[in-house]
Amino acid sequence: MSIEVKVPTLGESVTEATVATWFKQPGDAVEADEMLCELETDKVTVEVPSPAAGTLGEIVANEGETVGVDALLATITEGEGAAPAPKAKDDQSADNAPGQAKAEMTEQADDGAAMDVMVPALGESVSEATVATWFKAVGDSVEADEMLCELETDKVSVEVPAPAAGTLTEIVAAEGETVAAGGKLAVMSTGEGGAAKPAAMNPEPAADAGKAEIEQAKANVSAAKGDVEDAPSAKKAMAEKGLTSDQVTGTGRDGRVMKEDVMKAAGAAKPTPAAPAARAPVAAGDEGREERVKMTRLRQTIAKRLKDSQNTAAMLTTYNEVDMKAVMDLRSEYKDLFLKKHGVKLGFMSFFTKACVHALREVPEVNAEIDGTDVVYKHFVHMGIAAGTPQGLVVPVIRDADQMGFAEIEKAIAEMGAKARDGKLSMAEMQGGTFTISNGGVYGSLMSSPILNPPQSGILGMHKIQDRAMVVGGEIVIRPMMYLALSYDHRIVDGKGAVTFLVRVKEALEDPRRLLMDL
Template identity: 55%
Template sequence: MTDIVVPTLGESVTEATVGQWLKSAGDAVKKDEVLVELETDKVSVEVSASEDGVLSEIVAKEGDTVDIGALLGRLNANGAAKPAPAKEAPKAEAKAEPKAEPKAAEAKPAASSGGGASTDVKVPVMGESVAEGTIANFAKKVGESVKKDETIAEIETDKVALEVPAPADGVILEWLVKEGDSVTPGSVIARIGASGAAPAKAAEAPAKAEAPKAAAQPAATGDRPVSPSVRRISTEAGVSASDIPGTGRDGRATKADALAYVNQPKASASTMPDTAAKPPRETGPREERVRMTRLRQTIARRLKEAQDTAAMLTTFNDVDMSAIMDLRKQHQDAFVAKHGIKLGFMSFFVKACVNALKEVPAVNAEIDGQDVIYKNYYDIGVAVGTEKGLVVPVVRDADDLSLAGIEKAIAALGKKARDGDLTIGDMQGGTFTISNGGIYGSLMSTPILNPPQSGVLGMHRIEDKPIVRNGQIVIKPMMYLALSYDHRIVDGKEAVTFLVRVKEALEDPERMLLEV
């Protein structure tokens, strides 16, 4: 008997609500088949069977609140033949069982292709809110030997590239997916057998991959039960849940079906040749067509969603950088000698923004449905340009860090971004973003929000300009600042006040450091 328990649900999530059981007590299930869907305050989590068997008991009912590790139900691993006694006498079943069991036993060695037990390679958890990824490449081929924890594949998600390690020593028996395939956390992508095991025939893998696609033709949801996650997604997207084609049990729509359905119109409008949209044009002799990476596709989608969702507006101001530049020049050598890192501009901007966010909390908040969530912590995202695209790693609890602490955190995150070592955790949970276009020479811009945040500050290049001070024209190093904000939650007065407070803090850094 195997217990079905609530898995780890993600950072800061301690409980969930049982949304929908996709199997009933007594139903036969296959390994990795989804049994029940759990709803948290952030995401929907699917709990799958750990092995073949029969769902013998359901302990937690739909609507129950359960903690991590709580018992959801029980799975009888030897229950594949359990329904048989109702149809045949026990004696008959006793004779039948030996015939049925060897076939199942023979199938496993065939799958492992070596006579020994094989080890499944599963897609690891990709991080909060990341429901799928794309197989970017295989580091090992079928038949090659691998060591435990050796990287055998790379998965590209919306945010970062994720390495898949080998769970055990052995030989790659077969790949169950192809490069470019979409995969979800927990799905099996390969099998590893003991050294000396014969790999599966290359022709078998495509057959296995094709079978589910052919069998999973979606059926209209109609009047069938709708899970909470499907209902929430359809409501937020403004579509009817009954219109979503379902691939789940009895034709029910799953969360994946709902996400695919609500996202389909955006993709199909520009890519499907059988619609009114113009099909991809032919490339010329001096042109090259390259498919966008998943990260670039996500950047494009999220930036467009930000424009479509938020009432985005930008306000501008300029700041005299003389005081910051003089302070850096005066103390740079001592700062480097003590802290081992240079004193840059970004730490001052982070400090200035934190002070302003404390005074104007709406810029540090987010909209959640009909509610506003005010955040009493300051995790500042710092936009970093890489070869693969723009990423926004987060400096945690920036209000508790010194200037040196902020500089070190930014330098460490920047290095990880350039080396491709950023993790999902490095980019989650930001409350406000700073983007420095000035390092590329930008004079002025209107930065786009990083949802669900309500504000983003744009920095620009420093230029010597004539300004009037005390009736005299003087030359000062000036920088334009731009604050883009969500007008649904931040009023114009609040936005202007925020930007003025940033300007004042930068022009008089002593007051900022003294918090006066």
């Protein structure tokens, strides 16, 4: 029976890929889920697993060819008789056959089977992580589900447990290395004989064995490098940058040079004026008084997204001020009753959330986003509430905030805030927001210009409540005032719409009864 191997879904808005590497050749035996080939898109690298056990038949798309989603890559002949390689284990006449090494590996697995430790699913739209900490070293015994290492993604930390009890025999991705979702982290031996497996590989003394193994590994990598074809996208990038493969260190399979390696090498070869080498010399006496700490992936992502927002959107900020007396009086009057009935404190955020929902109905473009040449209007409000944590800024999302009452909003904000502080927010809880509120006032900020949270088109900045002298009814009175700031994408939101939105928020807060009457 012939089975077709097709290009999998490559991700949102990605329609084609380049065949980078075939790991199998026609006639090779393959197991179910064994990696057949690797595809490169302009965003990520995608491995294509075998849909069934059998023999690889025809390769339809060769390395370097561009293929679309669901295109035919190869065929597999399914069935027990299709793959003769496993029989080599019992065939004593096949001492020099290519299947001999596989047979020896299978025999060793009887005492302690080798098991790969893979990068787990990292969440929607997250394709890579950084290895932060290894809790175990090579040779350590581990129990099933015992934590082996911790990974850092753009938003959250992910712990990787041992898939079974055994011994950690090899760490493939060291601390600080970037790994892709589904990539290999380590190898472990399972079973009672697992711990003795490394020593059984070489009867020589341990020191000599280790040295010989290192030298052999270097030789293997060096030899393999000459036979490995660099990724097509990497070749093109090297030609554009004027580099050769000898000037680039490959991080792909078997030392294969990938496009990212070329970009890194090009950056090292041609530093920008802002490179670390351009730093001012340390003054005499200050040596050793500095500390250099690598940015976490979360901080790197925050920096990148904020800068991308400035570079992409036509961002503009409009300001207003609001008299908070009515909200403060209402809150003081009902806060005890509110807490008693709903079990949560009545804060200011529910008032601002309701006021923004009210204003977004009148000015829907502030709740929309740009997708290419289209404007996508959202007929719902997923409210992002920016929160500062020891790890950095995160924006948990309150879904369908336009359908919630004050108590539901306060409960949702309290729950998300606790998760943010404990670092337990999931990726799903930080995605899909349509508008964001940021409260710099809790830190004492009097006025600021918040930066958009792409692809959103608006963000409201709250600030410190400060008593100021105001003229009310021809008299000077002291009022608790707050400056409001709305940053918006001028590509989709006109000045009139932005000002109208902010005025509606001001009106709703200065007379909260308007929210009840939808005025």
